[in-house]
Amino acid sequence: MTPGVPPALGELLDQVTGFIYPNEIEIHWALLIVVYPYVTGLVAGAFILASLVKIFNVAEVQPVYRLSLLTALAFLLVAPLPLNLHLGHPERAFEIFLTPNLTSAMAMFGFVYAWYLMGVLLLELWFEFRRDLVVLGQRTPGLRGRLYRALSLYSRDVSPAALAFDRRAIRVITVVGIPSAFLLHGYVGFIFGSVKANPWWSSVLMPIVFLMSAIVSGIAMVILLYMVITAARRQPIDMACVDTMSAYLFYAVIVDFSLELLDFVHRLYESEESVKILGALITAKLFMSLLVLQILLGMFLPLGMLVLARTRRFNEDMRKLLYFGAVLLIQVGIFATRWNVVIGGQLFSKSFRGLMAYKLELTGIEGLGVALVLLALPFAILAGMVKLLPTTRLAAEASEPPGIGP
Amino acid sequence: VTKREFLKGAILFFPAGGLAALVRAAAVADTGTAGATKAGAADAADAPGRYDPARHYYGMGIEVDRCIGCSRCVQACKTENDVPPEPFFFRTWIEHYTVRRDGEVTVESPDVTGRRRAATPEDREVLRSFFVPKLCNHCANPPCVQVCPVGATFSTVDGVVLVDRDRCIGCRYCIQACPYGARFLDPRTHTADKCTFCYHRVVKGLAPACVEVCPTQARIFGDLRSKASRLVRFRRLNKLNVLKPSLNTEPKVFYAQLDGEVR
Numbered sequence: 001m002t003p004g005v006p007p008a009l010g011e012l013l014d015q016v017t018g019f020i021y022p023n024e025i026e027i028h029w030a031l032l033i034v035v036y037p038y039v040t041g042l043v044a045g046a047f048i049l050a051s052l053v054k055i056f057n058v059a060e061v062q063p064v065y066r067l068s069l070l071t072a073l074a075f076l077l078v079a080p081l082p083l084n085l086h087l088g089h090p091e092r093a094f095e096i097f098l099t100p101n102l103t104s105a106m107a108m109f110g111f112v113y114a115w116y117l118m119g120v121l122l123l124e125l126w127f128e129f130r131r132d133l134v135v136l137g138q139r140t141p142g143l144r145g146r147l148y149r150a151l152s153l154y155s156r157d158v159s160p161a162a163l164a165f166d167r168r169a170i171r172v173i174t175v176v177g178i179p180s181a182f183l184l185h186g187y188v189g190f191i192f193g194s195v196k197a198n199p200w201w202s203s204v205l206m207p208i209v210f211l212m213s214a215i216v217s218g219i220a221m222v223i224l225l226y227m228v229i230t231a232a233r234r235q236p237i238d239m240a241c242v243d244t245m246s247a248y249l250f251y252a253v254i255v256d257f258s259l260e261l262l263d264f265v266h267r268l269y270e271s272e273e274s275v276k277i278l279g280a281l282i283t284a285k286l287f288m289s290l291l292v293l294q295i296l297l298g299m300f301l302p303l304g305m306l307v308l309a310r311t312r313r314f315n316e317d318m319r320k321l322l323y324f325g326a327v328l329l330i331q332v333g334i335f336a337t338r339w340n341v342v343i344g345g346q347l348f349s350k351s352f353r354g355l356m357a358y359k360l361e362l363t364g365i366e367g368l369g370v371a372l373v374l375l376a377l378p379f380a381i382l383a384g385m386v387k388l389l390p391t392t393r394l395a396a397e398a399s400e401p402p403g404i405g406p
Numbered sequence: 407v408t409k410r411e412f413l414k415g416a417i418l419f420f421p422a423g424g425l426a427a428l429v430r431a432a433a434v435a436d437t438g439t440a441g442a443t444k445a446g447a448a449d450a451a452d453a454p455g456r457y458d459p460a461r462h463y464y465g466m467g468i469e470v471d472r473c474i475g476c477s478r479c480v481q482a483c484k485t486e487n488d489v490p491p492e493p494f495f496f497r498t499w500i501e502h503y504t505v506r507r508d509g510e511v512t513v514e515s516p517d518v519t520g521r522r523r524a525a526t527p528e529d530r531e532v533l534r535s536f537f538v539p540k541l542c543n544h545c546a547n548p549p550c551v552q553v554c555p556v557g558a559t560f561s562t563v564d565g566v567v568l569v570d571r572d573r574c575i576g577c578r579y580c581i582q583a584c585p586y587g588a589r590f591l592d593p594r595t596h597t598a599d600k601c602t603f604c605y606h607r608v609v610k611g612l613a614p615a616c617v618e619v620c621p622t623q624a625r626i627f628g629d630l631r632s633k634a635s636r637l638v639r640f641r642r643l644n645k646l647n648v649l650k651p652s653l654n655t656e657p658k659v660f661y662a663q664l665d666g667e668v669r
Contacts, residue, residue: 002490004593009494019501019513021540021587025494028578028591088576088596095556095575106579107555196653197549197585350585351669353513 008359017284018354027346027358030366032082035374037188037210038338039079042378044185044211045218046072047121047177049245054174060244066391067229068222069125074382076117082374083109085365105191116184120177126153127169132394134158147388185214192341199274200281200345205263212256217334219249220327227324229386239316246323250306253330257299277352284355285347290340298333302326410459410563457609462564463631464603465658466617467640468539470665472624475500475537479616479625480517486604486615493518495590497601498541498616503667505533511667538668539625541616542567542588542601543649543657550580550589559598565630565658566605571597585650603627630658 012025050068052058084090100107133152137145186207192198193206203209223245230237267275282290302325308314309322347356361367452458483489483498499517506512506527544567550559551567558573559580569580574597581589581598592599604614608627612618617627628637644662650669651657661668 002492002495002593004596005490005492006593009492013494013518019515022494022496022499022515022518023581023587023590026591028581083577086577088578088591089574092556092573092575095573099556099573101554101557103552104555104579106553106577109555191579195549195553195583197583346582350587351513353511353669 008361012357012359015357016354018349019351020349020354020356021351024349024356027343027356029342029346030086030358031343031360031368031371032086032366032374034335034338034342035082035371036079037185037342038217038335039075039082039374039378040185040188041210041214041217041334041338042221043072043076043079043116043218044181044214045216045220046075046222047181047218048215049219049222049248051174051178051181052248054171055178058244060240063238063241063392064222064226064245066128066389067226067386068218069121069128070382070385070389070391071222071225071378072218073121073125074378074385076113076121077381078374078378080113081377082371085370085374105187105194108187112184112187116180120173120180124170124173124177127166127173129389130155130166131158131163132390135394136390182211186211192345197350198345199272200278200348201341203263205259209256209259209263212252212259213334213337216249216252216256216330219245219252220330220334223249223323224327224331225382227320227327229391237320239319242320242323243310246306246309246326249327249330250303250310253299253303253306257303274352277348277355280355281344281348286340286344289336290344293336294333294340297329298336299330302329302333305329459562459564459609461631462629464565464608465544465628465630465637465660466541466603466614467626467628467637467644467646467660467662469624469626469640469644470536470538470661470663472622473500473537473539474622474624475502475516476621477517478619478621479539482615482619483601486607487602489599490593495592495599497588497599498539501538501540501668502535503538503665504535505665505667506531507533513667534665536663536665538661538664539616540586540588540649541659542584542603543586543655543659544601544603546656546658547654549583549585549653549655553579553583555579562605564608566603566608567600568602568605569598569600571595571599574598585653585655 006026009025016025046068049061050065050072053061053065084093087093096107097110100110130152133148134156135158137149137152139145140148189207189210192201192210193203195201223242226242226245227237267278305322305326309319309326312319314322343358347358348354349356363369452461477500480496480499483496484491487497489495489497496517499515502514502516504512504527508531544565546561546565548559548561548567551561554560554574555577556573556575558571558575559567559569561567571592576591576596576598578591578598581591584600589598589600591597604612604616607614613627614625617625626636626640628635628640630637630641632638640662641660646660646662647664648657648660649664
């Protein structure tokens, strides 16, 4: 046995149905690559939700504006980790920046990521939090105060003119940020959608479907976090805010579902060479994850719950429960969506004559353990940030000049 | 220094260059018998001792009806190129097609299954049966080269698609992008690996290992740029097809007598 050969490969050989090209037995993009688009989707979705406040002046969503941005940052910081861990040579990852192959969709990752992190998210966060960081830096003693001052980049100006500039800057960044968020996740879809060798991936709709599902998952995640954090703080949940967010969520799920249905019907109607094997793929390999988890439990059921919650037939507690259940199910559904794209696309042979099997490892770098840690990490980062930074604008202090208040 | 220049330089300084010249000289003196084993040698227009990639453009022809499915090419390839022995790492492999009278098609690779697993159908049930050798198609429009984020996989001037294992980051995008399943991840180096047309042999005027050992000369290697090459003759005398032409990858492995069932 050659050293380094994954031991499961020999077993998988017996689980092949039909004929596959011999090299196809290994599922090259495994669980970590499922985590990656899930995580970046949350980034894009949370940012777009935040943009509703600044660009479209949706005042109801204001209470979650900062939380959305912080959520986006927490997930964005984790996004490159699954990619890097999955590489055969993580130590060479930096080559993507140094010697990028300009015809490669993947080579653009570094630039899209760096732009979004530095050019959009951190910048907007800084302008949004600057005034509060200055205030906190002045009134907090010790190490923590020093940290606030460092985070404010030692700026001190909280004059009305400076704050007006902050607001203008945030507006400009958001205007640039929306297409950037679209780019970030649409681009992930393009990485898959542009693989002409793979009929399950190769679709012009892929970037759009990725984007819509990103918006769905991002909004659902912010609702979830808002409800959990507010409950943990023993504060009342702003139902107007949750109602508005879930209205957007409802429409996003509808659009997302329509796009995926369109893709499905289009494939079925065109009935190309690959239609038979893709049909076999769905019935034999993806029945649970696609039809049950993604469509039934991840879309239809939460849609029904959102409708029920909005009819206001129930009391507030029941509505909260319905919302909470719906956004939780949507997370499961979107994770299943990523799974079906990434793993599903590698379970059928490009000879269109057979199906492979995927065995989820528990340990190891591509195992369930690492994936769970990576999925938990953004929440830990977010918890730290929420503890450190005020998620609502600090009230004006008596010593401050007028015009600084919320 | 670009990779291309580097390779060129490396080849020029290759100590075996002199040996190649000798082989070539012998081939020129013996053109009549220089067959498949010295593909490209008889028509090499390089100056003695110098290999000029710009003068060559390699491809392969496969005469499906000649293949007897003996898998000697597969073994030779594994030995020559140190391919891991497990039955899921192949730079080349054989596919066995059986079309039954009821229209059902079964395909298997004797290299994977060893002894045939499926019960041999009764002769009278079989409509036709044949073997198809597969390998990297060294596409002129290669999707693997297009998607490699760091340029570790590249097309040479002489028409061969290679992987630089010192540059490959192991992202496996090329493996996903190849429509032919020709690539795998070498478990020892954690980098992508595939057929090189035995580039180390070819630049010395030798034929790839699989071509060398084929007992029926089902594989024809040669230089598309040379009018005298066996490959050009093969292309003149046969109706040819390539695999998955609709994907516009422009393969340079040409099949004669290719059945429509082969994908």
